[in-house]
Each structure stands twice: as C-alpha cells, then as structure tokens.
Amino acid sequence: xxEVKMVGLTIDGRTVRAAxxxxxxxxxxxxxxxxxxxxxxxxxxxxGNCRLCLVEIEGLPKLDSACSTVVREGMIVRTSTAPVxxxxxxxxxxxxAEHPLDCPICDKAGECKLQDYYDxxxxxxxxxxxxxxxxxxxxxxxxxxxxxxxxxxxxxxxVRYLRKVTGTGELGVFERGVRAEVGTYxxxxxxxxxxxNLVDICPVGAITDTDFRFKTRAWxxxxxxxxxxxxxxxxxxxxxxxxxxxxxxxxxxxxxIRAGENPAVNGYWICDFGRAGRRDIDEGRQERVIKxxxxxxxxxxxxxxxxxxxxxxxxxxxxxxxxxAVILNSRMTREELxxxxxxxxxxxxxxxxxxxxxxPGAADGFLLTEERVPNARGVLQAGFSPRLPDLDALAxxxxxxxxxxxxxxxxxxxxxxxxxxxxxxxxxxFSAHTGPLDRLAEIVFPLAVSAEKSGTYINIDxxxxxxxxxxxxxxxxxxxxxxxxxxxxxxxxxxxEHDVR
Amino acid sequence: MSYAPSAxxxxxxxxxxxxxxxxxxxxxxxxxxxxDELGCVPPEAETWVAAKLGIQPIRIREVLSFYTMxxxxxxxxxxxxxxxxxxxxxxxxxxIIGFLxxxxxxxxxxxxxxxxxxxxxxxxxxxxDHSPCLQIDGIxxxxxxxxxxxxxxEELRAHE
Ligand code: SF4
Ligand code: FES
Numbered sequence: 184x185x186e187v188k189m190v191g192l193t194i195d196g197r198t199v200r201a202a203x204x205x206x207x208x209x210x211x212x213x214x215x216x217x218x219x220x221x222x223x224x225x226x227x228x229x230x231g232n233c234r235l236c237l238v239e240i241e242g243l244p245k246l247d248s249a250c251s252t253v254v255r256e257g258m259i260v261r262t263s264t265a266p267v268x269x270x271x272x273x274x275x276x277x278x279x280a281e282h283p284l285d286c287p288i289c290d291k292a293g294e295c296k297l298q299d300y301y302d303x304x305x306x307x308x309x310x311x312x313x314x315x316x317x318x319x320x321x322x323x324x325x326x327x328x329x330x331x332x333x334x335x336x337x338x339x340x341x342v343r344y345l346r347k348v349t350g351t352g353e354l355g356v357f358e359r360g361v362r363a364e365v366g367t368y369x370x371x372x373x374x375x376x377x378x379x380n381l382v383d384i385c386p387v388g389a390i391t392d393t394d395f396r397f398k399t400r401a402w403x404x405x406x407x408x409x410x411x412x413x414x415x416x417x418x419x420x421x422x423x424x425x426x427x428x429x430x431x432x433x434x435x436x437x438x439x440i441r442a443g444e445n446p447a448v449n450g451y452w453i454c455d456f457g458r459a460g461r462r463d464i465d466e467g468r469q470e471r472v473i474k475x476x477x478x479x480x481x482x483x484x485x486x487x488x489x490x491x492x493x494x495x496x497x498x499x500x501x502x503x504x505x506x507x508a509v510i511l512n513s514r515m516t517r518e519e520l521x522x523x524x525x526x527x528x529x530x531x532x533x534x535x536x537x538x539x540x541x542x543p544g545a546a547d548g549f550l551l552t553e554e555r556v557p558n559a560r561g562v563l564q565a566g567f568s569p570r571l572p573d574l575d576a577l578a579x580x581x582x583x584x585x586x587x588x589x590x591x592x593x594x595x596x597x598x599x600x601x602x603x604x605x606x607x608x609x610x611x612x613f614s615a616h617t618g619p620l621d622r623l624a625e626i627v628f629p630l631a632v633s634a635e636k637s638g639t640y641i642n643i644d645x646x647x648x649x650x651x652x653x654x655x656x657x658x659x660x661x662x663x664x665x666x667x668x669x670x671x672x673x674x675x676x677x678x679x680e681h682d683v684r
Numbered sequence: 685m686s687y688a689p690s691a692x693x694x695x696x697x698x699x700x701x702x703x704x705x706x707x708x709x710x711x712x713x714x715x716x717x718x719x720d721e722l723g724c725v726p727p728e729a730e731t732w733v734a735a736k737l738g739i740q741p742i743r744i745r746e747v748l749s750f751y752t753m754x755x756x757x758x759x760x761x762x763x764x765x766x767x768x769x770x771x772x773x774x775x776x777x778x779x780i781i782g783f784l785x786x787x788x789x790x791x792x793x794x795x796x797x798x799x800x801x802x803x804x805x806x807x808x809x810x811x812x813d814h815s816p817c818l819q820i821d822g823i824x825x826x827x828x829x830x831x832x833x834x835x836x837x838e839e840l841r842a843h844e
Contacts, residue, residue: 352740352742352743353742354742355742355743355745355746356746357745357746357749357750358749358750359749359750359807360807367742368740368741368742368745369727
C-alpha cells in the first residue's frame with residue numbers, strides 16, 4: 184500500500200490529522216465538526232460557489248471556503264467564530280432573498296438543507312421589500328423529474344453530477360446573475376439510467392420526482408438500509424416506508440427507495456432500475472394463502488404447509504429423489520439457500536433441485552449488471568449447481584413439486600408450463616407476486632420480498648453483504664426462511680437452523 | 685440545418701486552437717470568429733463549434749448566454765449596447781434605457797422593424813468613469829444624457 188502522508192492541523196482548538204490533499208471541510212467532518220455546505224459533494228471536485236462553508240483560517244485576511252481549501256501542516260482553522268457565524272447568516276439571507284419559501288407544499292421540506300441551515304445558522308427576520316423574481320416552477324426535464332427554478336439555489340450539483348458521474352451532461356447553467364438558471368439543451372430530456380440520483384443530491388426541492396411528489400411528507404418516513412435485490416451489484420439502498428400507520432386500501436407503504444452510501448460497491452449512487460424496485464415491495468403482491476380447492480377460505484401458512492408435508496411424506500423415502508422436485512431461485516438469501524440445501528439435498532436426498540431466475544438483461548457499464556438477481560454467488564457457495572428443469576422430464580416423473588418464485592415463465596411459455604404442471608399431481612407455489620402460475624398451483628403461499636427480510640447476499644465481486652429488515656412485512660406474508668424451517672421441523676429433519684450462515 | 689464556417693474562418697479557428705493543450709480552452713476566441721462571420725452564433729453553429737472542440741453543445745450555450753458580447757440571434761445593422769451594471773445604474777442607466785426603448789419602440793434585445801438598430805443591455809463595458817455609458821458598434825460613448833442619446837440617434841440616421 185502506498186504511504187498516505189498525513190497532515191496535522193488544528194480545527195476549533197482540536198488537533199486533527201488528515202490525509203494530504205483532504206480539504207478542510209472533509210478534515211473537519213472526520214473530526215466530528217460539521218461545516219454547513221450546499222455545493223460541495225464528496226463525489227466531485229469542490230466548486231466553491233455557494234459560500235456557505237466559509238471558515239476562518241489563521242493568517243488569511245478574509246474568510247475562505249472550507250470545501251476548496253486543502254489542509255496544510257500547522258493550519259489553524261476556526262469554524263464558529265462570530266465573523267463565521269455572521270457570514271453564514273449573510274449567505275443564507277442572500278439565498279433566501281430569491282427563494283419562494285413554499286415549504287408547506289415542497290416535497291423536500293423536512294429534509295431540505297436550506298431549511299435546516301436556516302434553522303441552525305440563520306433565524307434572521309426577512310426584511311427585503313423587493314419582490315422576488317418569478318420563475319418557472321414545473322419544468323419537465325425528463326424521466327419523471329421536475330425542475331422548480333424558484334427553489335434552485337444554483338449550487339450546480341446536478342450539472343456536475345451529469346458531467347462527472349454519468350458523463351451525459353444533459354443539464355447546464357444558462358444566463359448569469361439574477362437571471363441564471365439551470366436547464367436542458369433545447370428541451371432534450373435527461374435520459375440515463377442514473378437520473379434518480381439528481382433528486383437525492385439536490386440540496387433543496389428544486390428537482391423532484393413525480394413518483395414521490397405530493398405523496399407524503401418526509402418526516403413520516405422511516406428510513407432503513409438494505410441491499411438492492413434487482414441485480415448482482417448489491418448496491419446499498421435506503422427503503423423509506425411508513426409503519427405503524429393503518430393503511431387505507433391501495434395506500435402506499437414504501438414511498439421511495441434512495442441510494443445508500445457504500446464506498447466498496449456503489450459510492451453514493453444507484454440506478455433508476457433499482458430505485459423503481461419500490462414497486463416490487465408494494466405492488467402486485469400475493470396477499471394470502473390461496474388453496475385452489477377452497478379459494479375463499481382463510482388459511483394460515485402453517486396449516487397450509489401441513490398439506491405440503493403430508494404430500495411429501497406420502498412419497499416413500501427411497502422414491503423421493505425421483506418423485507419430489509423443487510425449483511429455487513437466486514433471490515433467496517444465503518441463509519435460506521443453506522437451509523434449502525440441508526433440507527432438500529441432504530435431508531430429503533432430492534436429486535431434482537432446479538433454479539429459475541429472471542432472464543439476464545444488458546449491463547450498463549456502470550453499476551447495473553447483466554444478472555438480475557442479487558445472490559447468484561450465494562447459490563454456488565451454498566453448494567448448488569443451478570440449472571433449469573426440463574419440463575417434459577418433470578411432467579413424466581414428478582409427483583410433488585415445490586416452486587419458489589415465478590420466473591419459470593421467463594424461460595418457458597405459459598402454455599408449456601401449464602401442460603407440464605397438469606401432469607404433476609401436487610404442486611405448490613411460493614411467490615411474492617401474483618402471476619399466471621398462481622392458477623396452476625394447488626396452494627399459493629405469499630412470500631416476503633427481500634426488503635421485508637434479513638439475510639446475506641453475495642454480490643458479483645464476491646462481497647458478502649448482510650442486511651436487516653428494511654420494511655415491515657406486508658400482512659400475512661412469510662419468508663422462505665420460515666417456510667423451510669417449518670418444513671424441516673415438520674418432516675423431523677435437523678437442519679441446524681441457527682448456524683445457517 | 686447544418687453550418688460550416690468559410691475556409692478562411694476554419695483556418696483562423698484551427699490556428700487559435702493549435703496552441704491549447706485542452707481544445708475547449710479556445711472556446712471564447714473561436715466563438716468570436718464565428719460571430720464575426722455570421723453576426724451571431726445560431727444553434728447550428730453551436731453544434732459545429734462543439735464538435736470542433738470536443739465538448740457538448742450545451743457548454744457552448746452556457747457560455748453564449750453568460751456573455752452579453754455574444755449574440756444567439758441576428759442583430760440589426762447597428763448594435764447599441766447600454767450598460768446596466770452598478771456604476772451606470774447609479775448614474776441613471778435605467779432612464780437612458782427607458783429613453784432608448786421609447787425612441788426605438790423596441791425592448792432590450794429587440795431590433796427595430798426596419799432592421800436598422802438592435803438595442804441590448806449589457807454588463808460592465810469597462811467605462812465606469814464615464815457612466816452612464818453605452819457602446820454603438822464598438823465605440824464607447826459616455827457619460828450620456830437623454831439629449832446626448834437623441835443626438836447620437838440623429839447622427840446614426842444621417843449616416844445612412
Ligand atoms: S437544481 Fe438543485 S442541484 Fe441543481 S443547481 Fe439547483 S439547487 Fe443545485
Ligand atoms: S460548500 Fe464550499 S462554497 Fe459551497
């Protein structure tokens with residue numbers, strides 16, 4: 184490892200050591216001193232345009248911006264002297280002089296940096312008599328993004344993001360002075376798979392997402408981290424949901440998914456495909472156990488699972504290898520896969536263990552990978568050699584079939600699957616979302632989605648990432664973990680449920 | 685519509701770009717050459733310059749809209765640029781601009797229907813010591829008064 188040279192400096196009387204090349208803002212942050220800032224973002228070079236991060240540096244005649252000043256040996260920095268506090272107030276006052284103050288109807292309220300900084304560093308009475316400039320408040324800039332030019336504080340984070348990170352450069356700043364405004368080139372829309380990050384990085388409510396706009400208030404949301412399940416990159420994401428609120432019919436539970444920070448995987452960004460995963464959590468879900476013989480009756484999953492066990496037991500031990508089959512998938516967690524291995528391969532000695540996953544998509548050269556499952560490495564590590572079933576062979580010999588997930592249809596036509604399943608006496612479907620396979624199964628079990636579970640995924644680079652439950656499970660759903668544990672217990676098999684990692 | 689400058693202009697542009705390690709650094713002087721030839725820098729020219737310098741057209745638009753010395757639309761035969769920056773405003777630029785609007789019947793950045801005169805308001809012309817000041821076809825005048833401006837307009841007409 185190359186030696187990183189450390190520099191010693193003093194910030195607010197505290198001795199701080201920071202790597203050479205670090206800026207004062209970062210060095211202070213590392214020492215637990217936060218300096219307010221709008222335009223600085225750790226992913227880009229400092230631009231120093233907002234002036235909120237002004238600090239006192241001994242030996243300099245004027246305040247200087249902490250974000251664009253690199254640490255020097257012996258530097259003495261003060262971040263909360265009277266002139267600094269005064270300067271912060273002034274900067275905020277200038278910004279607010281042209282700000283519409285429409286916080287009551289602004290989606291960013293409650294998580295807006297301008298609002299928070301005014302509360303912490305401003306609190307001056309407004310005394311501008313001049314009318315504020317009227318600007319466009321609802322400009323569609325592409326992909327469900329809306330730009331409000333009155334709220335924009337011209338920090339250029341969005342412009343720099345599209346230049347430095349996606350390299351697509353759809354936004355620019357036109358005109359100058361009081362007329363300066365962010366915009367697209369001749370209305371050419373923002374068009375890349377990472378546009379949702381603009382909403383995350385805009386410090387104010389100038390860029391909003393139509394999927395979230397006016398749907399709730401930021402302070403109602405509970406924010407919990409997890410790992411995105413939509414491809415094999417395993418980006419850190421934050422699931423923002425309401426819990427403890429009785430939901431009305433059709434009301435949202437998960438309001439948005441945002442990028443989490445993970446320097447080892449995704450930095451600060453996630454793709455729009457992953458962000459759209461919020462729909463997987465709320466929409467098209469299986470809501471209860473449905474037994475085709477008595478579709479109306481309310482049935483607990485434990486009771487229904489007794490039927491599955493009875494059917495497995497009805498196949499004599501030595502014949503199970505040939506007559507019982509399971510279809511698993513690479514969205515299952517590492518723990519669930521270990522359980523499945525112990526239960527199906529070791530406990531029941533099944534031969535017919537297959538996998539059906541979503542079809543690969545195109546990788547985009549940045550984060551999104553071809554594999555549209557999060558845990559293909561976990562499948563291998565659990566000791567499986569994943570392969571698709573041969574439908575004819577299944578139909579010819581199998582008496583009991585357990586299907587986890589609905590992705591058989593990504594590989595076979597609905598007709599071919601119906602034909603094969605018609606020949607199998609007992610088939611059970613475990614699935615989070617409703618789909619055409621439902622009507623073919625004897626019993627359908629409503630599964631939890633990954634945000635509702637805890638577990639471990641192993642990403643495309645072999646990185647093990649454990650995550651906790653990020654959203655309260657929808658009522659009535661059950662995880663594969665619970666299903667497999669219960670099956671094992673019922674069948675009298677010891678699968679060592681507590682050491683599955 | 686596509687645009688290509690004259691062979692002479694291209695030669696000049698190539699000469700301007702040559703010494704810069706980073707081609708885009710030559711943006712301002714290159715835009716001047718284009719504007720000298722066309723009288724403005726229309727969208728087709730933005731595309732041409734962008735390709736020439738290896739940057740996106742949006743970067744050109746940013747620069748064109750920032751500097752008042754560049755025009756994105758054709759101007760009349762004569763351009764009157766009136767400073768609206770601090771010194772001139774304190775010295776009465778707003779009145780001068782108002783007077784010109786009234787006389788010419790055009791708003792800022794407008795051209796008289798006969799195509800003779802374009803009125804533009806601009807940032808500092810560097811003549812604060814002669815504020816309020818204006819520039820007619822590159823020649824500075826200041827400090828100007830309503831009467832002085834009226835005389836200048838007369839002179840313009842006389843020169844036709
Ligand atoms: S839209 Fe948001 S991110 Fe972009 S410049 Fe304005 S305030 Fe900054
Ligand atoms: S954060 Fe330093 S100037 Fe904006």
